[in-house]
Amino acid sequence: xxxxxxxxxxxxxxxxxxxxxxxxxxxxxxxxxxxxxxxxxxxxxxxxxxxxxxxx
Amino acid sequence: xxxxxxxxxxxxxxxxxxxxxxxxxxxxxxxxxxxxxxxxxxxxxxxxxxxxxxxxxxxxxxxxxxxxxxxxxxxxxxxxxxxxxxxxxxxxxxxxxxxxxxxxxxxxxxxxxxxxxxxxxxxxxxxxxxxxxxxxxxxxxxxxxxxxxxxxxxxxxxxxxxxxxxxxxxxxxxxxxxxxxxxxxxxxxxxxxxxxxxxxxxxxxxxxxxxxxxxxxxxxxxxxxxxxxxxxxxxxxxxxxxxxxxxxxxxxxxxxxxxxxxxxxxxxxxxxxxxxxxxxxxxxxxxxxxxxxxxxxxxxxxxxxxxxxxxxxxxxxxxxxxxxxxxxxxxxxxxxxxxxxxxxxxxxxxxxxxxxxxxxxxxxxxxxxxxxxxxxxxxxxxxxxxxxxxxxxxxxxxxxxxxxxxxxxxxxxxxxxxxxxxxxxxxxxxxxxxxxxxxxxxxxxxxxxxxxxxxxxxxxxxxxxxxxxxxxxxxxxx
Numbered sequence: 001x002x003x004x005x006x007x008x009x010x011x012x013x014x015x016x017x018x019x020x021x022x023x024x025x026x027x028x029x030x031x032x033x034x035x036x037x038x039x040x041x042x043x044x045x046x047x048x049x050x051x052x053x054x055x056x
Numbered sequence: 057x058x059x060x061x062x063x064x065x066x067x068x069x070x071x072x073x074x075x076x077x078x079x080x081x082x083x084x085x086x087x088x089x090x091x092x093x094x095x096x097x098x099x100x101x102x103x104x105x106x107x108x109x110x111x112x113x114x115x116x117x118x119x120x121x122x123x124x125x126x127x128x129x130x131x132x133x134x135x136x137x138x139x140x141x142x143x144x145x146x147x148x149x150x151x152x153x154x155x156x157x158x159x160x161x162x163x164x165x166x167x168x169x170x171x172x173x174x175x176x177x178x179x180x181x182x183x184x185x186x187x188x189x190x191x192x193x194x195x196x197x198x199x200x201x202x203x204x205x206x207x208x209x210x211x212x213x214x215x216x217x218x219x220x221x222x223x224x225x226x227x228x229x230x231x232x233x234x235x236x237x238x239x240x241x242x243x244x245x246x247x248x249x250x251x252x253x254x255x256x257x258x259x260x261x262x263x264x265x266x267x268x269x270x271x272x273x274x275x276x277x278x279x280x281x282x283x284x285x286x287x288x289x290x291x292x293x294x295x296x297x298x299x300x301x302x303x304x305x306x307x308x309x310x311x312x313x314x315x316x317x318x319x320x321x322x323x324x325x326x327x328x329x330x331x332x333x334x335x336x337x338x339x340x341x342x343x344x345x346x347x348x349x350x351x352x353x354x355x356x357x358x359x360x361x362x363x364x365x366x367x368x369x370x371x372x373x374x375x376x377x378x379x380x381x382x383x384x385x386x387x388x389x390x391x392x393x394x395x396x397x398x399x400x401x402x403x404x405x406x407x408x409x410x411x412x413x414x415x416x417x418x419x420x421x422x423x424x425x426x427x428x429x430x431x432x433x434x435x436x437x438x439x440x441x442x443x444x445x446x447x448x449x450x451x452x453x454x455x456x457x458x459x460x461x462x463x464x465x466x467x468x469x470x471x472x473x474x475x476x477x478x479x480x481x482x483x484x485x486x487x488x489x490x491x492x493x494x495x496x497x498x499x500x501x502x503x504x505x506x507x508x509x510x511x512x513x514x515x516x517x518x519x520x521x522x523x524x525x526x527x528x529x530x531x532x533x534x
Binding site for chain 2: 023
């Protein structure tokens with residue numbers, strides 16, 4: 001087999017393993033639970049709906 | 057992660073505020089450097105883009121110097137806007153968002169500053185080489201690979217700073233924007249380094265080239281731009297994203313399907329049929345993350361569209377997000393063999409690419425900068441009118457551009473497939489649409505120049521000091 005093909009298959013395989021590992025890690029760490037809590041992470045002070053911007 | 061990690065998603069307001077101030081201060085210098093550079097590259101790239109477009113109307117203009125021929129200035133345009141404007145502003149956005157979202161100061165901001173200088177050095181040397189005629193000759197990979205070593209180092213420094221910041225997080229969860237940023241920080245170095253290896257030849261080089269070219273958009277620009285949209289739509293509206301779980305479905309399905317898309321650029325080429333069919337299948341599967349994202353953004357906005365009158369950030373980001381849906385579905389259809397047979401090798405592809413990088417990513421980026429920059433320089437945008445001009449020029453420009461080129465591409469493709477017609481028919485038929493492209497490009501350039509001028513005013517703290525955000529004053533509505 002062409003060495004370049006071996007290399008690209010190895011890179012893609014490694015990427016796939018990393019992606020699967022990240023997914024399993026996220027599931028085990030509870031990233032997919034308590035979604036409503038995670039959704040609030042963008043807010044850090046009083047912000048009112050319809051206001052144009054937060055005040056720094 | 058540090059031993060003192062708190063792992064608290066909802067700290068008391070005073071703690072949250074203090075952490076946000078610390079996060080903003082830690083990231084201020086590198087973020088501004090990335091943004092300053094990006095705005096300069098935006099103007100440079102836009103000028104080169106318009107010059108390239110005008111050469112279709114004035115082919116004898118600027119032919120005295122090899123550096124100003126179409127092949128070189130079009131390449132400079134692509135690299136300046138893709139890596140200079142979009143790349144640097146997206147990284148600046150990521151560096152600004154991550155410390156806020158993980159409630160930890162940016163890790164060693166000096167690394168990010170060095171990364172910004174390195175990125176600029178790479179572009180200056182790389183685009184200088186392209187103008188001088190030294191190029192790798194591959195789409196999206198024109199900068200010679202010895203020079204690419206600079207950006208590998210710069211990107212590595214950037215990744216260390218961001219990843220170490222995340223490792224020191226105080227939050228229990230990753231917000232979905234953090235997932236997108238982390239993924240882009242891992243994906244881009246892999247695809248960039250792989251595609252630049254000088255070990256591929258012939259048809260496999262073409263396959264790797266388009267695997268990279270499409271993934272540069274899908275695994276670098278797209279996730280970072282979506283990270284911005286997922287941050288700013290809830291932030292400005294003051295309500296969380298409609299379905300956080302759906303946002304995770306969007307992220308993971310993009311992660312699983314996008315990387316195989318690029319080979320659809322080689323439909324009809326001398327590649328194994330299974331490889332191309334796999335790519336077409338993956339391209340169609342992209343409907344899943346796109347629908348998840350579109351439904352989520354739309355249902356978050358429902359009943360609150362009036363907020364678009366009051367927030368430049370929201371208006372740009374929502375427009376960019378809507379265009380994301382359009383351009384992604386257009387891409388899925390474009391990958392189908394029957395449609396691709398007509399539009400391949402035509403202006404249609406150029407229109408699609410601009411809708412992605414400008415209509416989707418750049419509009420979201422403009423919105424992000426309208427929010428972030430006043431907070432970094434402690435000075436509000438001085439002119440409501442200039443923001444309004446910028447928005448409508450950008451939207452009108454990209455609309456004219458894309459409609460003209462997609463129409464031209466379809467007609468061009470049909471003419472090329474008709475064996476009874478001479479090839480020159482397929483060229484002649486595009487002429488009026490190419491004029492429209494120059495008109496659209498001019499509008500975008502003027503809009504970008506207005507934005508750059510306004511950006512200069514705000515970072516120099518010029519104009520009357522304002523206590524309220526742009527567009528929030530009575531009578532300031534568009």
